[in-house]
Amino acid sequence: MPSLKYQAGDKVMGRWPGSSLYYEVKVLGYDAKSRLYTVIYKDGTELELKEQDIMSVTSFQQRTRSRSRSNSRSPGRRRSRSRSPARTTRRSSSRTTAAAAAAAVATDSTPSSRGDKKLKQAAEIKISPIQQQEKKPAENNSNNKHEKKEENNMASKVNEADAKVEVDSEKNLGRYNLRRRKEDGDSKAAEAKPEEREERSSAAPPAAAAASSTPLDFGGNIGALVLMLFLPAWVLFLVLQVNQKDPSLTNLPTLPPLETFWDPQALGFVIIWIFFQALLYTLPVGKLSEGVLLRSGRRLTYRTNGFFAFVVSAAVVAAAVYQGADLTYIHSHFLQLTSASFLVSMLLSVYLYVRSRSTGLDERALGGNSGKVIYDFFKGRELNPRIKEFDLKFFCEMRPGLIGWCLINVAMALAEMKQQKLDAPSYSMILVNVFQLIYVVDGLWNEEAILTTMDLMDDGFGYMLAFGDLVWVPFTYTLQANYLVSHPNPLSLPVLTAIVVLKLVGFYIFRKSNSEKNAFRRNPADPRLSHLKTIPTATGKSLLVSGWWGVVRHPNYLGDLIMALAWSLPCGFSHLLPWYYIIYFLILLVHRDSRDMNACRRKYGSAWDKYCRTVRYRIIPGVY
């Protein structure tokens, strides 16, 4: 790198994207095409940074020193976070450390006469060298030396704006423990306003600028192309197969004439349904929830009124049925409704790809910005495409397909009654309907929790999710109910009871683990989580290492899989078809788990390895 400002091997200070935090990093290389430096953090995390986000160690020291001086001269110019009563300083778990940090702040940035008072009001974040802290057993309230409370965030970083610590020696360039003081009283933490929690929670966004070097999933361009062709073909196969009297693997369906796929009325219904859901989403009813801090430094707001949308949709559908609407139309025109939804998802994907071309680097997903057209089209380039406040990804994932899933299931129950001349749906049909209804309603009730899932935080919005949300979910997740319409499977009471128990166990694990992680990510200081052990990471975020997330690395997947089993069991063992969902789901979740492992490895470096060594099983206890 001859004419570059920084050379490979240089030790410099790198800004964490989207924040004012600087870490000591080593320059590994420079990519002339993307004009990004690849840097490595002390814990092994590699990121790509722009030149303006890098500073030489000397300039960093000068800058921090001058800030320190100006802070001590004009207290009024300090950031106002200490002024809110909810943000009063918290008691440190270690008096020694608190004293050491206090000394550092008082000596270096404020005259001692004012020191004490100022300290009480000062920023919640303080810095002290990590080596010193790690040696103190009193600090470590876990049995494992790697496991500490969220407050013990080990980070090789210096918060330029907040730290107010003199950069007086090589000390600041080494490893620091960036910790937050505990609240005076836990309840305050729990009651804190979202904007206050924001600042208290992880100090840095989770990843770097969209990197063209992020490894490609699914075998890159070719794999994405194969999947793009295979997935609709597979949906078609399932839809045709389920209508066969004998849907076994030895009895494959024949392709119907092409004109049967197209029905303008079906397309009309699909469009009306999507627009109806869009209308409900935009109504100023329900909570406004904040998403995670993005790489761009922004935090988006979402209208989480999914449960409201569900209730209104149910009421409107019930009214339509009361007025004579025949829901069994959905069963008899399933193929046409599927192809209409496919068309909509295709058009949406093209729109998403085209608009992603005019987005900035930091608005793109790390995984869908490879420069490979097919791959990026499939994976999705833009992380959070929005039309004004209307978030397309959030909406599609949580509304038309998900609520449509329940509508289709109800239609299947009516079709079963009609086809089998029953006065009420069969027990198997009721179980499938109720189980999946619980799943969907739970998702909508806890809609906010979706904001800390991979799809919302990391994945771009492209064909994979557009097709997944609008076609895959409503037309393949309803397969069990669809199967039962013409393949009855009577259940004995003991079997029925056993299936219900299985579902409840799965649901308990799924809900508890998802809520635990969501609550922790939203407010690491939540007193209800204070018993949990955590592993600090260089990003300022911690990883849960006890509770549900200490049993396996994806307890939520475990619960989901148990539930999937309970959804297939009511269909019996006559055919493999209704078991397709659990087979697909196992593959999806194992693949998702490895995608997440790679993403977390990139995000958290050695801290993630530490987590994996501590929590050794991936999804199923006892299975690596």
Ligand SMILES: NC(=O)C1=CN([C@@H]2O[C@H](COP(=O)(O)OP(=O)(O)OC[C@H]3O[C@@H](n4cnc5c(N)ncnc54)[C@H](OP(=O)(O)O)[C@@H]3O)[C@@H](O)[C@H]2O)C=CC1
């Ligand atoms: N029905 C269906 O078709 C599907 C359902 N699902 C369900 O959706 C839910 C969400 O799944 P998904 O988005 O894949 O993944 P998760 O909700 O498990 O999210 C993964 C993220 O959680 C954070 N995390 C991982 N380990 C820890 C830890 N120990 N402590 C704290 N945070 C941790 C990391 O993000 P960070 O650290 O950045 O916060 C990681 O990237 C699951 O319940 C899953 O079963 C998923 C796919 C399909």
Ligand SMILES: CC(C)CCC[C@@H](C)[C@H]1CC=C2C3=C(CC[C@@]21C)[C@@]1(C)CC[C@H](O)C(C)(C)[C@@H]1CC3
């Ligand atoms: C087409 C591909 C082969 C796969 C596409 C995957 C998508 C269908 C799924 C990715 C993550 C999902 C989630 C749910 C539905 C399926 C998709 C979109 C979810 C909304 C179901 C309801 C749950 O309660 C949830 C936790 C909110 C789920 C979040 C992830």
